Amino acid sequence: MSISIAHLTKRYGGFTAVDDVSVEIPSGSVFGLLGPNGAGKTTTFKCLLGLAVPSSGEIRFDGKALTPQVFERLSYVPERSVLYEWMSAADHLEMQRRAFKSYDARRANELMQLFSLDPRKRVRNMSKGMRTALSVVLAFSTSPEIMVLDEPTSGLDPVNQRSVLKLIIDASAQGATIVLASHQIGQVERAADHIAVLRHGKIALAGAVDDLKAGSKIVEAIFETDAFAVNGVAGDSRVTRVERTGRILRLTVSSGSEDLAGRLSAMGALSVRVVDLNLEDIFLNAVDARAQSADVVESVS
Amino acid sequence: MPAVLTVDPRSGVPIYLQIVEQIKRSVALGVLAPGEQLPTVKQLALDLTVNPNTVARAYRDLERDEVIETAPGRGSFVRANGRAGASRSAAADVTAEALLAAVREARSIGLTAQQVRSLFAAALARWFPEES
Numbered sequence: 001m002s003i004s005i006a007h008l009t010k011r012y013g014g015f016t017a018v019d020d021v022s023v024e025i026p027s028g029s030v031f032g033l034l035g036p037n038g039a040g041k042t043t044t045f046k047c048l049l050g051l052a053v054p055s056s057g058e059i060r061f062d063g064k065a066l067t068p069q070v071f072e073r074l075s076y077v078p079e080r081s082v083l084y085e086w087m088s089a090a091d092h093l094e095m096q097r098r099a100f101k102s103y104d105a106r107r108a109n110e111l112m113q114l115f116s117l118d119p120r121k122r123v124r125n126m127s128k129g130m131r132t133a134l135s136v137v138l139a140f141s142t143s144p145e146i147m148v149l150d151e152p153t154s155g156l157d158p159v160n161q162r163s164v165l166k167l168i169i170d171a172s173a174q175g176a177t178i179v180l181a182s183h184q185i186g187q188v189e190r191a192a193d194h195i196a197v198l199r200h201g202k203i204a205l206a207g208a209v210d211d212l213k214a215g216s217k218i219v220e221a222i223f224e225t226d227a228f229a230v231n232g233v234a235g236d237s238r239v240t241r242v243e244r245t246g247r248i249l250r251l252t253v254s255s256g257s258e259d260l261a262g263r264l265s266a267m268g269a270l271s272v273r274v275v276d277l278n279l280e281d282i283f284l285n286a287v288d289a290r291a292q293s294a295d296v297v298e299s300v301s
Numbered sequence: 302m303p304a305v306l307t308v309d310p311r312s313g314v315p316i317y318l319q320i321v322e323q324i325k326r327s328v329a330l331g332v333l334a335p336g337e338q339l340p341t342v343k344q345l346a347l348d349l350t351v352n353p354n355t356v357a358r359a360y361r362d363l364e365r366d367e368v369i370e371t372a373p374g375r376g377s378f379v380r381a382n383g384r385a386g387a388s389r390s391a392a393a394d395v396t397a398e399a400l401l402a403a404v405r406e407a408r409s410i411g412l413t414a415q416q417v418r419s420l421f422a423a424a425l426a427r428w429f430p431e432e433s
Binding site for chain 1: 310311312313314315316317318342343346347350351352353354355358405408409410411
């Protein structure tokens, strides 16, 4: 099921938490939503799930509004656990069974074992990681078509983190559409095929992970003296950041690295190197205020 | 399929490209034999812990490059003539890339074209002694 978010804005009083966000989430994709704390991820999720009413804009599932029929096929792992302290894990499973026709008791049991959860244990006696694991069990017990996962590995050990990642990949292979927010960029880098980076409630960057990686590079050139002119390339629209330190010029580019490397070479650079960027680098560039315009940064060394 | 694939998701090289290159290399080296079945998209995605659509994209590229073929309902296989074809294209790609990088490096540290030519001749003489 595809999800289309168009011009979504959510204001709380004078504060704009989400500011004119538009993204298309293709059916069957794992869509990573990245952003610093307070960037608007959780508010976006709340609007997506009908838990908050957008100030403007709209959200469509396969072109339709969020109806009870869509809601039945949707599951959510909230960032902050919404479990009931006085209830046991088994009580929560029973609630899930009553709420969702698609609840699968055998699957729920397997998941409980996967995370070594004791059904009799009450939530108030559970660690942070166990609460996250129980939320994950509940979300995956209904074989949903849409999953909204807000930090679904927080507090989990590396083994259980990997288990959650495999559950996400398995669900995606079955055709589920998954929206995933995580501060663990390495997990998003594995699980997601598309990402968007939110910054101050706005989309700072969006695209297919592999395309972003293929395009985003650092082009580093060393010149003979520190009096080199770079006006031609610094103004190029593909250059998102320019740094010069003495004889070294470092360009962060969103595409066209080979072309720009060739031009720097033709301009007399002694050495030109193209460096790959991983998702963490790309993310940090997108949220870095200085990267918002191609201002020349004069580094002091 | 033998466990011939390892991807580094944290690298700046797109994951689907890493899969494409490694399967081409495995076919070129005969680690994957003609007619050998590849894991399903889902299985490989779970084994590598990477997105299934990324694996599917790699398989599509490999089909387009005629390294593998997919029979609906049966799975994906290394093409019968996959070894010769893929080994030629994969080996040529890998070699071209390595040569380009080496020449760029040579230029960047100030070697002349003539110096690069004699280095290349020396390398040829070492690895193709029968032809020199």
